[in-house]
Every structure is written in structure tokens, then in C-alpha cells.
Amino acid sequence: MALQELASGDVAGIKYRMWIESGGKLGDEVDSKTDTHARVTVNGNSHAIKGLEQGLAGMKKGGKRLLVVPPSLAFGKAGGLSSKVPPDTALVIEIDLVRVRSANARDDDTEPPTPSKTDVTSIEDEKANLLSRMSKVGGQPVMLAGAPALAPASMPQQQQPLPQAYGTAAAAAAPGYGAANPYDIPPQQQQQPSPYNVQYPPQQQPGYGAPPPGAAGAATGGPLALYNPAAAREAQQQQQQQQQQQTPPHHHAQPHQPYGPGPEPSPYNSNNSNDRPPYDDRYRRYGDPRHDYPPYDSWHERDRPPPDRDPRDPRGYAPYERRYERYEPPPAPAPIVIPAPTVDMSKLIDATTALHSDIKTTMATTTSKIEDMVRQALANVARSAALPDSSGYLVRRELESVKADFNETEAKLRQQLKEEQAAHRVAQTTLESLREELEDERRGRTRAEASTYSA
């Protein structure tokens, strides 16, 4: 369906933005109308600037056009728009053609006579429509700025005299009307039916005086003419009682939803424990959305986490840091480590073993010497015994010499033994003194450390 191009005399509803040319460049935006549309007659002689009226020709509805209007076709030498447009200034205009009303009724157009070609659908005419209805009801209408001074011809004009009790002052001022007609329309014009006025059959709307559905059966005669309100009320009450007997009231029944069934009621969202399904152990986990009850209740005693405080602790809940202090053992004291003694025990042991070995060797040598001497003396005795008696003198001399040697060596050896024993005693005392020193040192060290620890 081809859209009609704008021709002379057509009325165009446009949204526009307007800039001025300043200094050879695009200047400030001086005017715009983008929310609603302005009406301009194409090539007409209206209030709009000439360039705009001429530049609209050939546009189609929904189109967009840029115009550069020379000053001769714009505000000229006078300037305009409350001196926002200086004299001799060209304009740049951006136009959106949103609405078209053809000048002559081109009934052979491809477009059918829709209400868009009439006054009905524009916002301002709807306003006028509303105002005229208000005036008929009888209230004083508030005159809004920008409302057109004519009521649309498409309004169904039905003039009914209001009852006297409704606004007596207004009725006295204008008998037969609820209020003075603010639009000053002659009644002759008001009674003319509009060609676009469609008579709809009356619709029954519930809640606005129509009989309830149960009333049709209760009324014995025609459907509406014999409508008896009391009988209808009784029938409605009977119907309600029947419904109550059929469905006993349930304490969590779904509320009435006029716009279709709502979401399916979830048992997990219910606060009623009777609605809860039997508990399933597969979902016995934290973080499961099926837990609509608090998770740490008596049902989950074994799953309860350990408390963060000792319930017997009279101090109550400790702050966060102290809570962990309680579970830590007290710091263990540093163990006392006694260092190794500085005395070189290996040298001491060497000295004593050398001393002992010396004593042993000397004892062994002296005893062996004494045994040798005794063996020699016995051998001499045996030899002298084997000699004849005449040799008794020699034997006696020999024995005496042996005895003298024996005594002499014995005395020597005894002296030597005494010296060795004295040396042994000296060594033992030194060893004992060294041991005492060692013990003293160990005891003193421990005492000092014990004193420091107690301090």
C-alpha cells in the first residue's frame, strides 16, 4: 500500500528540531518539538515559516527530511523566536512526519477512512471529549491550557435532563443541563450524529448495576424488565450456601485469582507444617533449598557443629581472638639443657690407667725378683745339702751371704713398694678431687639455672 505524498493544502503533523546557522557553521538549537507534533499546512498561509511549509511537499508519512531554509523564507531581516534567531539567518530543520491529514477528502485513496484522518484520535481531541463528558455529568470542568475550543463531532450527543436533586444551582442557571456548557455549542450541532459514530450494543458489566448471574433464574418474567433485586439477593445467598456446603472452608485455600491460575503452590514455601512432605533423608544436607526450617534444630542434633564456646564458661562468649586462646594449651617452659662439662675426662682416664699399669708392672717385677731370689736360695740350700759334712762351713757362709742378699733386696723392694703405694695414693686423691670438682660444677650450674627459672 503506497503512502500518499504530501500535496498542497494537506495538514502535516511533524516533529522537528531547528538550528541556526552562525558564522558559517551549524549553531545552537533554537527550537524543537519532539514529544508531540505540530501542525503545518503544506504550502498554506499559516503561522509557520514559509520554508517549512514549502519544504514539506512530497514527503511521506514516517519520512524524515532535512531542510536548509534561507532567511528570505525564514524569519528574514526581523529575526524571531524571542530574538533567539538573529536577523538574516538561515535555519537548518530536521523534520519527522508523523501524521498526515489530506486537504480534500480523497475517498478514492487506497487508505480506508480511518479515524486517523479525522480529529478523533489526536490527544487534544480526546481531551475535549473528556471535558464535554464532564460537562454533561454536571461537574465543573477544569479548563486545561491548550484544550481546543470545539468538541469533536464524533461524540455521541445524548442530552438527558438531570434530576433536580443533582446540582440545583446549576439546574436553576441552565434548566435541562447539569452545568453550563463550557464550549458554547449550540444544541442543534450537538444533536447531529457523527458519520464515524458506531452504535454498540449495550454491554452488561458486572458490578455496575447489572443483575448477578443467579438473578436470571430467580426472576420469573423477562430477563431484565422484571428484575427483582430482593429475589435476586435471596437467590444469591442460596447459591452461596450451597457452595459452602459443597466445599468446606480450608484454612489455606488459595485466594481467588481472577487472571487465571497462579503459580503452583509449593509445599516448601508453606509455613504450615501439615503441608510439608514427609522428610526425605537424601536432602539432609546444609545448603539444600528444601530446608525451610532452621537447620540447627532438634531434628539435626547429630549434625550440629561444635559450639564455639564452652557452655560452662561463665564469661560468656569471648571475642573472636580469645575464643581460640582457650583451646590452645599454655605455652610449655623451655627445657633445661645442662651442657657437657668442660673437664677433659679422656685425659684423666688416660692418666689413671697409666698410673695403674705402672703400679702393676712394678709389683709384678718385684714379685718375680723375690721369687727368683727364693728359688736361687733354695737351689743353693739343696746344693749344699748334697755336699759332704766337711763343707758345712762353706754352706753356712753361703747361706749367710744368701740371707744377707735376700734381706738387702727385700728391704730395697719394700722401700720401692712403699714409694709406689704413696704414688698410687696421690693419684687416687687427685682423681677424687677432679671428680669433686666435676660434681661441684654440675651442681652449681643447675642451681644457677634453677634460680633464673624461678625468677
Place this chain on the structure above:
Amino acid sequence: MPSLPQIQNDSYISIYDHTQQNWSLRFASSAEAVAFAQHVLLAKHLMAANPDAAPLLTLDAKVPDKGKVRYALSLSLSLSLPAL
């Protein structure tokens, strides 16, 4: 004499320059194309010898019933600015 630009498919502008070379400029949005066309149109107006008697310039940015370009061959030139 370069002609007036034409806005095609809302965001393309095609121009013939003085060597009769056709340029098709693609813009990010139709609003940018319209803004560009405004400047071109104003420059065209300012080129007139007598600005007072200059003609009214019109440029259709959107024509509802006009068929749209479906298939087209295009050549794109990418020019890089010298590094500053």
C-alpha cells in the same frame, strides 16, 4: 559540481565528488549520518552566491516506501593516521 549527498539505508551516505567519483560513507548510526548531512547541506547553502536569494534545500533522510539495498558491492579504504 558535486551533488547533494544521499542517505541510504539510514546510515550510509553516498556522494559524488568533483571528479565524479562516488563515495559511500558508512556511519555508526543514522543519527550520525543525519548530523553529517546537516553540515554538508549547510555548506552547500553557504556556497550560494547570494545567500538571501538562495533556494530552499531539502534532503530526504528517510523515505518510508523506498526499497532498501539488499546486495551491493563495496570497496572499503582504511586510512591510518600518521603516528603523532
